[in-house]
Amino acid sequence: MLSRLIPVRETILGAAILALLLLIASRFSGFVAPANLLNVFNDTAPLIILALGQMVVILTRCIDLSVAANLALTGMAVAMLNVAMPGLPIPVIIAVAIGLGAVMGAINGLLVWKLMIPPIVVTLGTMAVFRGIIFLISDGKWVNAHEMSDAFTGFPRAVILGLPVLSWVALLTVAIFGIMMSRTALGRSIFAVGGNPDAAVYTGIDVGRVKFLAFVLSGALAGLTGYLWVARYAVAYVDIAGGFELEVVAACVIGGISIAGGIGSVGGAVLGALFLGVIKNALPVINISPFWQLAISGSAILIAVAFNARSGKTKGRIILKSAEASE
Amino acid sequence: MTEPLTPVVSMDAITKIFPGVKALDAVHLKLYAGQVTALVGENGAGKSTTVKVLTGIYRPDEGTVRIDGTPVTFTDPNAASDNGITAIHQETVLFDELSVAENIFIGHAPRTRFGLIDRHAMYEAAARLLRSIGANFDPRTRLRHLGIANKHLVAIARALSVDARVVIMDEPTAALSHKEIEELYELIENLKSQGKAILFISHKFDEIFRIADRYTVFRDGAFIDEGLIDDIDRDGLVKLMVGRAVDHIFPTREMTATEDVLQVVGYAHPTEFADIGFTLKRGEILGFYGLVGAGRSEFMQSLFGITKPSKGVCKIKGKIRVIRSPADAISNGIVYVPEDRGKQGAVIGLPIFQNITLPSLGRTSRSGFLRMVEEFALAREYAERLDLRAASLDQDVGQLSGGNQQKVVIAKWLATQPQVIILDEPTKGIDIGSKAAVHEFMAELAAQGLSVIMVSSEIPEVIGMSDRVIIMRDGRIVAEVAGDEMQPDVLVRHAAGIGEMSQLEDA
Numbered sequence: 001m002l003s004r005l006i007p008v009r010e011t012i013l014g015a016a017i018l019a020l021l022l023l024i025a026s027r028f029s030g031f032v033a034p035a036n037l038l039n040v041f042n043d044t045a046p047l048i049i050l051a052l053g054q055m056v057v058i059l060t061r062c063i064d065l066s067v068a069a070n071l072a073l074t075g076m077a078v079a080m081l082n083v084a085m086p087g088l089p090i091p092v093i094i095a096v097a098i099g100l101g102a103v104m105g106a107i108n109g110l111l112v113w114k115l116m117i118p119p120i121v122v123t124l125g126t127m128a129v130f131r132g133i134i135f136l137i138s139d140g141k142w143v144n145a146h147e148m149s150d151a152f153t154g155f156p157r158a159v160i161l162g163l164p165v166l167s168w169v170a171l172l173t174v175a176i177f178g179i180m181m182s183r184t185a186l187g188r189s190i191f192a193v194g195g196n197p198d199a200a201v202y203t204g205i206d207v208g209r210v211k212f213l214a215f216v217l218s219g220a221l222a223g224l225t226g227y228l229w230v231a232r233y234a235v236a237y238v239d240i241a242g243g244f245e246l247e248v249v250a251a252c253v254i255g256g257i258s259i260a261g262g263i264g265s266v267g268g269a270v271l272g273a274l275f276l277g278v279i280k281n282a283l284p285v286i287n288i289s290p291f292w293q294l295a296i297s298g299s300a301i302l303i304a305v306a307f308n309a310r311s312g313k314t315k316g317r318i319i320l321k322s323a324e325a326s327e
Numbered sequence: 328m329t330e331p332l333t334p335v336v337s338m339d340a341i342t343k344i345f346p347g348v349k350a351l352d353a354v355h356l357k358l359y360a361g362q363v364t365a366l367v368g369e370n371g372a373g374k375s376t377t378v379k380v381l382t383g384i385y386r387p388d389e390g391t392v393r394i395d396g397t398p399v400t401f402t403d404p405n406a407a408s409d410n411g412i413t414a415i416h417q418e419t420v421l422f423d424e425l426s427v428a429e430n431i432f433i434g435h436a437p438r439t440r441f442g443l444i445d446r447h448a449m450y451e452a453a454a455r456l457l458r459s460i461g462a463n464f465d466p467r468t469r470l471r472h473l474g475i476a477n478k479h480l481v482a483i484a485r486a487l488s489v490d491a492r493v494v495i496m497d498e499p500t501a502a503l504s505h506k507e508i509e510e511l512y513e514l515i516e517n518l519k520s521q522g523k524a525i526l527f528i529s530h531k532f533d534e535i536f537r538i539a540d541r542y543t544v545f546r547d548g549a550f551i552d553e554g555l556i557d558d559i560d561r562d563g564l565v566k567l568m569v570g571r572a573v574d575h576i577f578p579t580r581e582m583t584a585t586e587d588v589l590q591v592v593g594y595a596h597p598t599e600f601a602d603i604g605f606t607l608k609r610g611e612i613l614g615f616y617g618l619v620g621a622g623r624s625e626f627m628q629s630l631f632g633i634t635k636p637s638k639g640v641c642k643i644k645g646k647i648r649v650i651r652s653p654a655d656a657i658s659n660g661i662v663y664v665p666e667d668r669g670k671q672g673a674v675i676g677l678p679i680f681q682n683i684t685l686p687s688l689g690r691t692s693r694s695g696f697l698r699m700v701e702e703f704a705l706a707r708e709y710a711e712r713l714d715l716r717a718a719s720l721d722q723d724v725g726q727l728s729g730g731n732q733q734k735v736v737i738a739k740w741l742a743t744q745p746q747v748i749i750l751d752e753p754t755k756g757i758d759i760g761s762k763a764a765v766h767e768f769m770a771e772l773a774a775q776g777l778s779v780i781m782v783s784s785e786i787p788e789v790i791g792m793s794d795r796v797i798i799m800r801d802g803r804i805v806a807e808v809a810g811d812e813m814q815p816d817v818l819v820r821h822a823a824g825i826g827e828m829s830q831l832e833d834a
Contacts, residue, residue: 179696182697183696183697183699184692184695184696184697185688185689185692185695185697188677188681188685188688188697189688191674191676191677191681192674192677192685194676195674195675195676195677196672196673196674196675196676199672199673199674200674200685201633201653202631202633202653202663202665202672203653203657203685203686203739204652204653204654204656204657204658204686205653205654205685206652206654262674262675262676263676
């Protein structure tokens with residue numbers, strides 16, 4: 001049945017990832033060793049977390065281009081906080097990171113909600129503003145590994161049950177978002193706002209508020225990732241994760257999240273991120289120039305969009321057919 | 328007046344079918360040089376479709392359009408304007424950021440030898456055109472800086488710039504003040520003397536009798552009659568417009584309850600409506616009749632909290648309530664089924680059951696988490712009550728037929744267990760069979776004690792279904808009729824504001 005449309009899309013994407021892995025394994029079998037796959041997953045964890053936040057925003061027919069700048073600013077802020085107060089416990093650092101990220105998301109959200117500025121303009125603006133602020137608070141200087149406390153840098157790498165904390169955070173986020181999207185009124189509202197904003201208004205959903213909350217969620221995840229990123233690489237500077245927002249959007253698009261809003265799933269976003277993660281990690285291993293990586297991710301985006309556009313069209317045709325049949 | 332030999336344009340047995348409705352059923356229309364023909368009919372009579380056929384926007388399914396007696400086929404709007412047919416639409420389609428001259432000549436600007444736009448010639452020609460219709464502003468002005476009446480003049484100038492022989496005016500006076508209307512009359516006289524054939528569409532009888540030479544009447548997409556204005560009076564025209572009796576069987580109902588459910592007092596909006604007040608009883612069907620643009624839907628949206636009224640209170644079951652958002656309205660037991668159900672109804676992409684439970688999520692969740700079991704139970708209950716035909720409730724609503732999608736939308740609202748349901752044009756664009764089912768269902772809802780407000784422009788439906796009818800004109804309630812007073816001509820007179828009749832009644 002066509003009602004399984006979204007799972008079909010995910011199955012195809014999953015199959016594409018498997019085919020990719022097989023292809024790589026034929027050139028270099030070490031890549032598919034479980035330990036290496038876990039490494040790839042861990043490496044892709046930040047992308048997965050950010051893609052989930054971006055997914056929520058895109059579902060409401062918006063876009064958040066400021067995620068990478070938000071990540072970098074939060075990362076710099078918590079790194080400086082750590083330098084200033086090395087004794088601050090990690091849970092406090094994480095709370096500060098999430099809170100700071102959420103505030104930046106809320107700024108985006110308020111501009112979209114209250115001033116009704118198009119989201120792409122808002123986040124393009126805040127993206128530049130956030131990067132600028134990093135420069136102002138850091139004077140353009142780096143915060144290096146030796147300045148950070150061991151607890152600060154150690155947390156994402158600590159291994160629990162065979163997996164680094166960074167991977168666990170990604171898994172936890174996936175679980176929380178999975179439940180939120182399918183089992184809460186907010187999740188349902190997010191789909192409704194993107195699927196048919198006019199109808200959502202009549203249903204008593206405040207469309208602007210839902211968009212605002214989507215930006216807050218995206219910002220909070222960017223903040224969380226900001227800490228994890230800076231701690232993992234043990235360095236913070238102005239240009240951290242420069243251009244990463246495009247990779248995040250790409251992961252969503254490849255994962256079948258419709259840029260027109262309303263269609264998408266947590267599974268799709270995760271698979272989209274993993275697809276990019278596999279390409280990024282595999283190509284250097286099998287001696288393919290990293291520039292091919294860009295071309296391949298680009299092609300993947302185009303194929304994914306073409307595929308989604310086609311499935312959207314099929315759907316339209318079916319509505320007409322059944323309308324005809326019912327006459 | 329002598330009968331000219333050949334009409335400039337004639338439509339012979341034109342039929343246009345849209346999925347589920349026959350918008351035009353073998354209609355005839357003739358336009359003569361130097362004469363104004365008024366096309367008269369209720370909302371939904373097929374007037375706008377006629378305009379679109381004449382201007383090449385729609386292609387007729389059957390019949391021929393002839394120009395000077397020669398059959399023509401318009402494949403696109405350009406073909407119509409090449410044949411000298413031009414229209415001034417209800418909502419003028421102009422570009423705010425371009426200059427007046429550019430607006431007039433967009434698409435057919437004079438060119439220089441090199442194929443570039445000859446600005447000089449364009450401004451000259453534009454100035455000439457504007458002078459000829461008595462518009463005294465610079466063609467270099469940006470359209471944005473003009474008022475609505477002047478924009479209208481630009482639209483007229485644009486219509487004339489293509490060397491038009493036939494000018495179609497669709498409700499041209501809707502946005503104009505009294506003085507501007509007088510100027511428009513002069514302009515029409517001017518066009519007549521130039522030998523142009525004019526099709527004039529208006530709801531206002533004063534205007535028709537003032538300006539038109541001939542009339543053609545349509546009803547429900549069918550041709551009814553045509554003739555010279557001098558041979559008919561207002562009453563005759565109204566009779567032709569509304570037809571005789573109600574030729575569709577409506578469910579019989581008995582209204583017994585007298586308890587007031589909703590009381591609306593002094594609702595006003597700065598631009599859309601003023602002084603709206605009425606009472607709605609339990610189990611009652613209250614009809615709202617009026618011409619398109621009378622402010623009915625605008626008021627309903629305000630009652631439902633989508634737009635905010637500047638003044639007004641409503642009392643629900645004796646308690647004063649402030650409704651500022653649709654969520655407030657829903658929690659106070661008022662729901663609104665909008666006219667454009669495609670756009671404002673179902674959320675395509677969500678499965679059926681999630682569409683049905685969307686406004687009721689508060690009831691189907693426990694401590695913030697939705698309970699699938701309860702959601703399904705609620706959805707199943709209402710899907711069964713409405714006899715929804717679907718393979719399964721987790722099917723995407725987009726795969727359902729139009730009629731079944733509508734059932735999903737109605738099920739969604741009933742699932743909130745409302746006290747007042749506002750139905751905006753509940754049967755617009757659906758076939759006769761489905762109409763009867765909707766009427767049956769409305770009667771059933773009222774019998775169960777739900778109060779229904781029905782906004783409708785179809786007179787038979789208003790009269791057949793309503794216990795009382797409120798008639799609105801120009802944003803105000805002009806009359807309230809019940810029982811034997813609910814007659815087609817009474818409704819039309821009030822809605823169109825035909826002078827003598829309302830004076831008689833006041834006396």
